[in-house]
Amino acid sequence: MDVLSKTFYDQLVQLGSQREEITPIIKERATDFIKSLTIWQILALVSCLYWALTSFAARTEDGYLKEWGDQWAMNTLWSHSEVPIKAISENRNDQMGKYLEAVRKELDYALEMEVPDAEDWISIDVQLMIQKLLARLVGKMIVGKPACRSPEWMDLAEHFTEDFITASIIMRLVPKWMHPLLTEVIPQRRRLRKRLQGVFNITDPCVARHEEAKMKRKQGLEIEEEDNMVAWILDNIKDQDYVLKNLNKLVVVMLVPAAHTKSPTLHEEILQVNKEHGEIGEKLPMKEWVTKLELLDSFFNGSQRLSQPLAITPNRYAVEDITFKDSLQVPKGALLGWVSIHNQIDSNIAPEPEKFDPMRSYGKRQVAAEECHKHLAGQPSLENLTFGYGSQACPGRNIAISILKMVVSRLLRDYEFKFADDQSKPKNIYLLEFIIPDPKARLMIRKRK
Ligand code: HEM
Numbered sequence: 001m002d003v004l005s006k007t008f009y010d011q012l013v014q015l016g017s018q019r020e021e022i023t024p025i026i027k028e029r030a031t032d033f034i035k036s037l038t039i040w041q042i043l044a045l046v047s048c049l050y051w052a053l054t055s056f057a058a059r060t061e062d063g064y065l066k067e068w069g070d071q072w073a074m075n076t077l078w079s080h081s082e083v084p085i086k087a088i089s090e091n092r093n094d095q096m097g098k099y100l101e102a103v104r105k106e107l108d109y110a111l112e113m114e115v116p117d118a119e120d121w122i123s124i125d126v127q128l129m130i131q132k133l134l135a136r137l138v139g140k141m142i143v144g145k146p147a148c149r150s151p152e153w154m155d156l157a158e159h160f161t162e163d164f165i166t167a168s169i170i171m172r173l174v175p176k177w178m179h180p181l182l183t184e185v186i187p188q189r190r191r192l193r194k195r196l197q198g199v200f201n202i203t204d205p206c207v208a209r210h211e212e213a214k215m216k217r218k219q220g221l222e223i224e225e226e227d228n229m230v231a232w233i234l235d236n237i238k239d240q241d242y243v244l245k246n247l248n249k250l251v252v253v254m255l256v257p258a259a260h261t262k263s264p265t266l267h268e269e270i271l272q273v274n275k276e277h278g279e280i281g282e283k284l285p286m287k288e289w290v291t292k293l294e295l296l297d298s299f300f301n302g303s304q305r306l307s308q309p310l311a312i313t314p315n316r317y318a319v320e321d322i323t324f325k326d327s328l329q330v331p332k333g334a335l336l337g338w339v340s341i342h343n344q345i346d347s348n349i350a351p352e353p354e355k356f357d358p359m360r361s362y363g364k365r366q367v368a369a370e371e372c373h374k375h376l377a378g379q380p381s382l383e384n385l386t387f388g389y390g391s392q393a394c395p396g397r398n399i400a401i402s403i404l405k406m407v408v409s410r411l412l413r414d415y416e417f418k419f420a421d422d423q424s425k426p427k428n429i430y431l432l433e434f435i436i437p438d439p440k441a442r443l444m445i446r447k448r449k
Helices: 003-017 019-036 039-061 064-069 073-078 083-089 092-114 126-142 151-173 176-185 187-218 229-236 240-259 268-277 286-292 294-306 340-344 360-366 397-414
Strands: 122-124 312-317 335-339 415-418 428-431 434-437 443-447
Touching: 083 229, 083 240, 092 126, 092 286, 092 397, 126 151, 126 229, 126 240, 126 397, 151 176, 151 187, 151 240, 176 187, 187 229, 187 240, 229 240, 240 397, 268 286, 268 294, 268 397, 286 294, 286 397, 294 340, 294 360, 294 397, 312 340, 335 340, 397 415
Parallel strands: none
Antiparallel strands: 122 443, 312 335, 415 443, 428 434
């Protein structure tokens, strides 16, 4: 027992022995205190107590406290349900191709809304531009049109993740027992709860629209409804009570990783692919068209290897005690994380590990016929753990790479980019395990002449 606990313990023992003398004094003071209160003060006190008890009970009941109070908040929200993973990765009847096709159809509108019509060089916040573009595109895939164009969706996509990450950092800096209190105090948590509840304002009309479309289809009417993940969930998940009650969380779990699908740039190859295969989706479906961009693929891999969003991934949570063959014991509740950025300094994993080589993966694929389907962007490997590893690796990785290729190839085809004269590649910011691109970074953009 440390000195502080010992002192406290001694005081308790002393108090215990004096209990008989102290109890009447406490009773008397408490009665005096209650008598001194006005009726309004009593009402306020009772309301506070009632609010504290009911809100605590409600949160503990549906796991809310665990979800939003856990210091590894991201992990607990993520591991709640298999439904989003199924909606993203279930590929019967070429479901992924259908989502990508829906996304492609939104591209022109999204570019028109978010990319400035710059005839001459102007400076832009490129991260914000990409973030908004992606919010629109993944919105088409998750909630469909018109929800993906609504201000509510754009607000959710733009702000949910930043509050989520900030809140989870703050929570991690304080002891767990303070979480229930802190969750009421910090503005990020309040905004998260409000936005999470507000997701129903986005999804309720989607559900109604989908139900109406189904009914009309049954009557043999032609319906214009493109594939989206919410509709897939409504059609394919048996427990509809669960789905309707938790649709807000399911949507957020799909949105957060999808909307932060960021990566940088290439040009001649893009022109060549456009020349040979037409515009994206014109002669070839998007899913096949994007595979033609092999240099861009290798570029993404190289860029991601050195600029991953998380320094520690994959993360696994021990749901029971585990003893490995070499008798290493992992207790229930432990969180295991791999230092994914280790590959950036280990030459056994990647020769000249610190060097950015956009052709690294492309070169490897040319070495032998059996290598040509390996080393592609989105394939987890020891060199690149950006998408995690193993059976639980990111289910949206192929979608992410396809959307990135579509967006970047269009931007590079139609626009030129450069740093302003006094700027160079922005530095990453390291905050706990999060690796954040410099939020102040800007780029110059103009339409290609
Ligand atoms: C560049 C973009 C992306 C990156 C870097 C990324 C990264 C990751 C990582 C590291 C994980 C954890 C994997 C593990 O534990 O082994 C993950 C999980 C996940 N990702 Fe992605 N992701 C991206 C895009 C997407 C997209 C576009 C979607 C949805 C369409 C998506 C949906 C998910 C979901 C639902 C999980 C949780 C899977 C689970 O709980 O087992 N991600 N992602």
